Amino acid sequence: MIKLEHVNKSFHNGKPAVRDVSFEVNTGETLVLLGTSGSGKTTTLRMINRLIAPDSGQILVNGESVNTQQTEALRRNIGYVLQDNGLFPHYTVAENIGIVPTLLKWDKKRIEERTRSLMEKLRLSVADHYDEYPQQLSGGQQQRVGLARALAADPAVLLMDEPFGALDPVTRASVRKEFRSLDEIHNKTVIMVTHDVPEAFELGNRICLMDKGAIQQTGTPAELLFNPVNDFVSNFFQEQRFWLELNALRLTDIRSWLSDTVPGENHAPVLKGEDSCWDALEQLTTLSAPVNILFNDKLVRIDTSELMHAFTQYKQTVSGHGRSTRLS
């Protein structure tokens, strides 16, 4: 659990970098700090593990103010992933992963076991890479090692600063997917910084959109899209709005506008109510046929026009101010 209360920070030039930032992230939740360069998102992140000291305000990690904890001990209990991985070039892959456990004085055997298990989970071949140096790995593998290193001591909190930013789009997508499917992160409090909107939507339970050091809005992806509190927020997502909306909406959200057509001969469910409208659209266009969706109460069969109709209905209902979309 992480909690920020009215945190402020100015640098030497006097310009405020972070202004009155407050939010709370619960265990098992991922909060994405989203914004352009200079929005204050990285500064906010680095204040949590005390790489930067706030001018005012409170920062609590697991209910305790970070200022009352010994800095090194605090940091050893916080996983930290950097954009350029920051791997030690003079340490092997295994030594890199084992840094924090070593600082915590785990015994050698335990460190080795933990390292091997993490490498397997992150699909890094132990046989090939255990004794290799970071320079011998590809960019994607390096970032996986960075991730493994942050998770090594099983910290309750994980801070990620543009963790996939340095990777090419294909590699980024695959590392991101692995990260999402890691069982390790489900009981952690995760804060991730990114400027990549699709990434924020894919990984964030909630998104905290920042601009000029201040929070513009914090909420679920759907809240940000359909209930923006100001023009900045609505304009921010303008570029990819259609895709984002389809992605942010779960099928259960538009359930009420879907007919109760019961599938005929084919009873096999293809999608679940938790899946996004985008997933459904993908399936529909791939199969070129109606698909079955398993909701809590029953199995329902829809086609493309029905999906798009329900989606449009939802939007008209939710967004009172009837903003136009690229959907036409």
Added chain:
Amino acid sequence: MEDQPGFPEFVQQQAGKLLEQTLQHIGLTFISLLIAVVIGVPLGILITRRKKLAGIVLGIAGVLQTIPSIALLGFMIPLLGIGAKPAIMALFLYALLPIIRNTYTGILQVDPVVIDAATGMGMSKRQLLYRVQLPLAMPVLLAGIRTATVINVGVATLAAYIAAGGLGEFIFGGIALNNTNMILAGAIPAALLAIIFDWAVARLQKLRAQKVKTALYFLPFLLVILSSFYLLPAAYGSSLVAGFTPEFMGRKDGNLGLKQVYGLHMRTVVISDMIMYKAAYEKTLDVISGSTTDGRVRAFDLQALTDDKHIFPPYYAAPIVRQETLDKYPELAPALNKLSGIINDSVMTELNYRVDHLKQDPAAVASDFLKAKGLLQVAKHGTKGTVVIGAKIFGDGYILANMYKLLVNGYTELEATTKTGLGGTKICFDALTNGQIDLYPEYSGTGLLVILQADKSVVDTLISDNQKVYDYVSREFMQRYHIKWLPPIGFNNTYALMMRRQQAADLHITSISDLKEYLLHH
């Protein structure tokens, strides 16, 4: 020169001394290097943390680096005396800059992302330094140590000037004695040491960071062992310490003669003529190889010991001139000869005293003297030609060269220039035979023993008679080199062993034989 033994024979004969000098050289290099590492690396680390200090520290170390090495050694003498201490101090100061600078840049060039990651994961400053910064800075840091090592091997040759030993003893001895083998016997090992150490540190640099860790544990031990080499040769000793110039060390009428004729064996250090007299005065040395007309003999109240077995031949000073120049300018010889017979021993000592001790300008001293003797004439600023007058780096040469310049300018239509400070007989004589200078004042004894390197049988027949020596060298020089000995100036500047007057009186030593007797019993 032709009858010198070959280089291999020389090395074989001098193997013991060569080994001793090489060990001293390694020792000097590494003691100073060790101190420089122990002080320089922490200082380099400190200035990465206190950036304000960086400019000052690097600035001071940089300035130290620009001081000419021989001058730096000179500065050390008043503070630390002569011998190992000032030499090590000077070498240490030279090694400091590359070590501090490379530690500093080595640490600063470590990828800031890596530092950020290390800090973010909870490393303390100390852990960050030892586990991340130093290992990653190591190749650059070692490059600094490598530079410092090579610099030190080179500069350590100069340590021979201040009685700290090392391979410089052979090099300077060889230059002074016109002995190429001796120069090579010092220069080749010195060059080899530089190459070997350079290579060794380069190897260390190329090791992977992992292995460097292990290698680095051995480095301090290695440094200490190499440093201790310096102490090995110092194990023997006698109650009195002698300091001889490099030239004196290798001369038949020098240390070799002392050993052969007198059987005099004492603890001996090699030292530059420039600081030898003062070292005797300051009681760092007890016996030195002085020259009788040197002004400092008077200034520091030293007493020459009687040469009761006559190993030091007379050294009559006379200008030696290229015959070619004399043929071209017949008026030159009469002008130079105006000084002939004018200056006797005590006059020369007095003149040297004014220059060496009272720090008067040699040109002014020369001019005053000629004026007093009625020989000074206003310069004619002639344009007929140029005559270059040389002089050796020490003693009488400066003053005599200036007198000759005034005489040539005043009595002929020629324009004279001086080229003083030529570092020894070999350099001076080579300059003369090559035509870079036209004349310089030389001593008959030096001509006989150093330049002609006459056989022992020849020397023995001549040595007791000044005139015979002068006639022999005149004849031989003309025949072999086409160089003319003009009439002697009048004074006799010979070698002599010297002691402090007080000490000589206390120990009842008046002759070299007395000294030998004293050493036998103490």
